[in-house]
Amino acid sequence: xxxxxxxxxxxxxxxxxxxxxxxxxxxxxxxxxxxxxxxxxxxxxxxxxxxxxxxxxxxxxxxxxxxxxxxxxxxxxxxxxxxxxxxxxxxxxxxxxxxxxxxxx
Amino acid sequence: xxxxxxxxxxxxxxxxxxxxxxxxxxxxxxxxxxxxxxxxxxxxxxxxxxxxxxxxxxxxxxxxxxxxxxxxxxxxxxxxxxxxxxxxxxxxxxxxxxxxxxxxx
DNA sequence: TTGACATGCAACTATTTAGTTGCCTATTAT
DNA sequence: ATAATAGGCAACTAAATAGTTGCATGTCAA
Numbered sequence: 001x002x003x004x005x006x007x008x009x010x011x012x013x014x015x016x017x018x019x020x021x022x023x024x025x026x027x028x029x030x031x032x033x034x035x036x037x038x039x040x041x042x043x044x045x046x047x048x049x050x051x052x053x054x055x056x057x058x059x060x061x062x063x064x065x066x067x068x069x070x071x072x073x074x075x076x077x078x079x080x081x082x083x084x085x086x087x088x089x090x091x092x093x094x095x096x097x098x099x100x101x102x103x104x105x
Numbered sequence: 106x107x108x109x110x111x112x113x114x115x116x117x118x119x120x121x122x123x124x125x126x127x128x129x130x131x132x133x134x135x136x137x138x139x140x141x142x143x144x145x146x147x148x149x150x151x152x153x154x155x156x157x158x159x160x161x162x163x164x165x166x167x168x169x170x171x172x173x174x175x176x177x178x179x180x181x182x183x184x185x186x187x188x189x190x191x192x193x194x195x196x197x198x199x200x201x202x203x204x205x206x207x208x209x210x
Numbered sequence: 211t212t213g214a215c216a217t218g219c220a221a222c223t224a225t226t227t228a229g230t231t232g233c234c235t236a237t238t239a240t
Numbered sequence: 241a242t243a244a245t246a247g248g249c250a251a252c253t254a255a256a257t258a259g260t261t262g263c264a265t266g267t268c269a270a
Binding site for chain 2: 245246247248249
């Protein structure tokens with residue numbers, strides 16, 4: 001779980017996920033195109049994404065195809081985001097109340 | 106948005122959010138209790154959480170009360186998690202297909 | 211089979227981030 | 241008043257992370 005959050009904590013990696021979300025199964029070379037980074041930097045980002053199980057890959061001949069795996073993101077939603085979302089309205093209400101109290105200071 | 110992801114990328118900060126989720130409005134001192142960190146380290150984490158708008162705070166006399174703000178997490182869900190979740194089943198299906206193909210190698 | 215292409219590996223540098231220590235300020239209670 | 245409490249600020253250290261360069265390996269196509 002921690003690896004997933006860490007992986008999502010970098011804008012370049014989120015960009016890579018977005019690209020795979022747009023079109024799944026891209027090669028390393030394709031994912032590099034238009035980025036202000038060397039291929040090796042992208043390789044490292046992809047390695048982290050794979051370690052977090054956010055991306056899986058398959059070698060096809062001399063190229064490596066990358067696939068988005070949405071499962072960990074689903075788990076983050078279930079185990080973490082969800083529990084904050086559930087009382088979202090309630091917490092907003094409390095915040096609102098507090099802000100209103102402040103204005104009485 | 107980037108600040109929110111960065112803020113969530115650290116386990117200690119997520120712990121602080123969890124604590125506030127358990128009981129809102131805690132002071133810095135309370136949040137420090139039982140953590141293997143100095144007060145100043147916690148202060149810095151809270152500063153990042155505040156910069157990401159995940160936490161708001163109010164000074165009450167000599168103490169500072171911290172409140173969870175679930176809005177950014179809601180936005181992450183809406184703008185980012187949601188779009189992966191939406192085609193979760195479809196993507197899982199594709200992944201499954203691909204894995205099955207692999208086993209034919 | 212040779213050259214071009216796609217990727218991998220390892221060592222290194224630079225930057226960012228986490229955490230500490232020491233001291234200062236403001237507030238509360240006696 | 242003054243001592244204790246709650247927190248803030250700044251400089252520093254240490255560690256983690258991002259990114260680079262150079263070279264090696266495996267694969268495809270002519």
